[in-house]
Amino acid sequence: MVIKGKRWLKTLTIGVLAAVMVTGCAGGSNSGASEGQGNGTLKMMWWGSDARHEATKKAIELYTSKHTDVKLTTEFTSWDGYWQKLPTLAASSSLPDILQMDAAYIQGYAKRGQLADLSDLDLSGIVDEKVLENIKIDGKLYGVPLSYNGAGLVYDKVTLEKYGIKLPFNNWTWDDFFAYAKEARSKLPEDKYPIDDLRNIWEFYQFYQTAKGKGPIFQDGKFNLDKDTFFEFNNIYADFQKEGVVPPADQQLAFKENDPQLDSLGSGKVMLRTASVGSASAIEALKPGQLAVNSNPIGESGGGWAQSTIFFSVSANSKNVEQAKEFIKWFISDPEAGQTLGMTRGIPIDDEVYASLEPNLTDGERFGKELLDVAKPKALPFYPAPAGAEDFTATYKSEMESVMFGQVTLDAAYDVLVEKGKQAESKIK
The missing domain is CATH 3.40.190.10 (Periplasmic binding protein-like II)
Known part of the structure; x- marks a missing residue:
């Protein structure tokens, strides 16, 4: 399939009668x-x-x-x-x-x-x-x-400006994104975090892999988890966890999207998080007039999707x-x-x-349309998990959460994911 829709994902996403x-x-x-x-x-x-x-x-x-x-x-x-x-x-x-x-x-x-x-x-x-x-x-x-x-980012513009932090900008690179996170960490109070820790969300890692030109995790029915890219991404986040750039694992996993008290951004704990166009209206309602939209980080192939x-x-x-x-x-x-x-x-x-x-x-x-407009210019195709890959996606979440809690090594998790990915190849319909 060449689709150029779960966290974001629900999604989002679907001559008649005189008598209906x-x-x-x-x-x-x-x-x-x-x-x-x-x-x-x-x-x-x-x-x-x-x-x-x-x-x-x-x-x-x-x-x-x-x-x-x-x-x-x-x-x-x-x-x-x-x-x-x-x-x-x-x-x-x-x-x-x-x-x-x-x-x-x-x-x-x-x-x-x-x-x-x-x-x-x-x-x-x-x-x-x-x-x-x-x-x-x-x-x-x-x-x-x-x-x-589409997919993009939303951030708390008012709070970032309050602490003198350079604001995100559209079509920034992954290096720019990581640099923002480091700078924001140095200026924010200890109980506020620049970004979420989304290592347990396979789609978020896939943004990184596709932006790097390595293709989606499942491409033309074949499993495609690039080892070097996977380790590079997760090692960056492991360092962020140690440095307090992202919330501790137990706090991260307690967040609930769009809940006024439990949303990472809406609760004021995290300054920037991912968002879909379909969920933007609910996000804006958490902090009316305080949020702004931004594109996903991009790489040589683009970034995000729309x-x-x-x-x-x-x-x-x-x-x-x-x-x-x-x-x-x-x-x-x-x-x-x-x-x-x-x-x-x-x-x-x-x-x-x-x-x-x-x-x-x-x-x-209107906030949703703004998010779509910033997501479009460098957007990549949408790459959902194909039918047959359900066990892989569930395993990705559980294994990476174990990594976040220090219960398994990244090497061990990678081996498990490769095994599950190869199994998924035979089931993809």
Whole structure:
């Protein structure tokens, strides 16, 4: 897969009727799914919050008021419930006609032939051509992007200025990032820390490896943990731990993102932390008017990522592919639909739709757009862990936490991770 979406990751990230039948979060009938009669009957399924559910239902009602020749049934649920149910539907060849898809899973469904090729759908003037090219799988489009996402940094500008610390700046290198951390440590009170210790988060290390031009940890189905880069990165953080540049392991692991009392940044314990565009609004609410955004550190290949991670796909078994494609195109580009959907799936993929929303955005929503704008220029593709690598990612977390607590050596942890990574190669779908 060439996707050019868990800490950040949830993520973030996904012709209709005169009479819309809506089934609630507990689920609903599967009739009218991909085995539909080819007469304009569609089924659509998505995950999300209550706000997303309500906005999507209203958008569907808007569409059905103008397209009475096509019927739609809908089903929506939480993230966990969605990904528990979808594999069962796929196994029985009863995927809904239109299904919300996430970057972390779309490759597996496409590779198994379960998604329709949407490459002939004309999205010119709606979706940037570079965006489309970045998300193609083996040269084909299997999901229409719904919104932008990305990764960057947020920092406490007010506190850093208070202590006379040089502020982060966009497109800084990893050396600049580490230099900031050292300088800030020398000027901050003992109970405040320049950065988090994220050695137990495999994605954060992957930012470093990809920026160095070594590629992602899983590349084209092959395990790719560069030993020299891995040791270089972790030895830097080991020194930071000894010097108090990062919080002690027990304090670090007690932090809880976006919790007013337990968030590392929101609680005032850490001055700078990672963030996704999707979570930026929640972060801004922790310290209104006090935070600023910054790009991830970059290397020779760039740094961080910025792209769409949520899509609408169409079942390969759908009898109504053309009607499904027409609806999806309308969903992402119609001005009225845009006003109805707002920011419930993130920053709209159609720039004109976003521009129409901008005057009425909240400060938190604007903060997310600011983060996206600084993440974009040097962004790398988004490299999620492929299906089959779950044991590796879980082991990475536990092994590196043991390293942080001094319970195992880095050499021992590396050996375990290599073994798990090699095992994952045979499972990658």
